[in-house]
Amino acid sequence: MINWLKEIDLSLSLRLTLNGLLEDYERLAEKKKCITKQITELSRTSRYEQDVKLLRSVPGIGLVIAMAFLTELENMNRFKTFDQLCSFIGFVPSTKSSGEKESVGEITSRAQVILRPLLIEASWIAVQKDPALACRYAELCHKGLMPNKAIIRIAKKLLRRIRFVLKNKELYKLEVV
Template identity: 40%
Template structure:
C-alpha cells in the first residue's frame, strides 16, 4: 500500500488550534483542526519541544495557541510569539464553565475547552505587557504584600493586649498605634503589669513588625527611584499633579495602564479598571447593580480615595459632586467622580499634560 509522504507544505492553508492546561511538571495539550479533534496528550512544559512537534507533524499549518493566565505569567506566550506562533492568554473567568464541567473537571477537559474556545474565537485575550513592565509591577506587588503583612502584625499586637486585658493608654492617639510611633513602641516594650512571658510574645511581634517596616521603607524608595526613570518620569510628573494622587498611586496607574492607546474607548478603560456596574437584563427590564468585582482593584481604590480629595480641591468636581448627591448617596456619587477623574487621566496621558483645576473633560 503506497504511503503518503508529508511535505513541508502539506497543511498549508489549514489551522491547528492548541489548548494548553499548564502545570509545573507537565502540560495537557489538545489539538484541533477546523473540523476535527486530533488528540489530547501530555507534554513536558517546554515551548520549543511543542513547537517542534507541531512543525514536524503538521508542517505548513498556521498554529494558534491559548492557555489560561496563572502562575507562569506571560513567559510562555512570549516564547511562542518569538517562534512566530500566534499565542494568546485568556482570563480564567472568561472560559465558559458548565455545571457538568465543574462536577467532572480534569486537565484533559480543560485543555479541550480552551482549544474549542480558540477555534470559535469566543474570547478576548489578555494584553501581554512588555517584560520590563511585568518586572516593575512586581515591586508594587511586593509593597502591597509587605503592607498587608505589617498591618497583620500590628493587629496581632493589639489582639494580645486585648486578650490579657491591657488597654492602650488614652495618651496614644489611634494614628500613633497605627503608625507605631516611637513612644508607642517604647510603651509596648515595657507594658506595665504584664507577665514576662506575655511581654516576650509582644516583643516577638514587635521585632517582626519592625523588620517588615524596614523592608517596606526599602521597597518604597525603590518605587520612588522607578518613578524617575525615563520610561515613567514625564507621565509620573503629570499624574502627581492630580489632587490625592501620590507616588504609589501614580506608579500603580502607570504600571497597570502603561500604554493608554491600547484603550480605544472610555468604556474599555473603565471595564479594565473595574468601574463598570453589573447589568441584569430580561425582556424590557434592565437592572443596574453594584460595581463588578473584576478589574484592577488597586487602581479602583486609588481613584476613589483620590476622588474624595479632588472634590474638596477642584471646584469643577465640587460642583458636580454637589449635584450628584441631590439624587444619590455620597458613596455612589464618588464613583461617578472617580470615572470623571479616570477620564481626565486618559486625557492627560494621551496629550502629555498636567492636571488643571476647574476643568471637566
C-alpha cells in the first residue's frame, strides 16, 4: 500500500505533502515496532512474566493491555475491594446532590485515562470470544441498553475477572453458558 502511494502521479505540491505524511507514517511505524519490542522484553522479566501469562488467558487481553494493567496498577493487592478498583479505573457513577435531592448519572468522567479505554476495547473482543460475556452482552442489548452502555457493564465484569486472575494466580477459564 505504501509503495502504491509513493508511485501515484501527483502535482508537485500534493507529492510533497503526501511524501511528508508517508515519512511520518514510516517513522511512527518504526517507533511502534521498537516500543513493542521493549514491552515484549519487559514482559519476559521475572517481575511480570507470570502475571502476563495469567492476564493473557483472559479473552480480549493481549500483551500490550496486560503490561499496561501491570505497570499502571503496580500491585492488585493495594485495592482492598473491587469497588476501590472500579473507582480507580473510573467505573463508578457520577452523582449530583443538592440539599435532600441526590441523582446518580453516567459513569464519572474522572477515570484512569490509560486503563479504562483499554478495558473497554478489550471488552469488545471478549464478547466475541467468551460465550458467557457474549450472552450477557446480548441480554443487556435485548433489554434496551445501547451497545456502548452495555459494553461498559461487560468491561466491569471483565475487570472483576482480571482481578480474580491476578489475586488468585489462576489462569482464566471460559464459562459455559
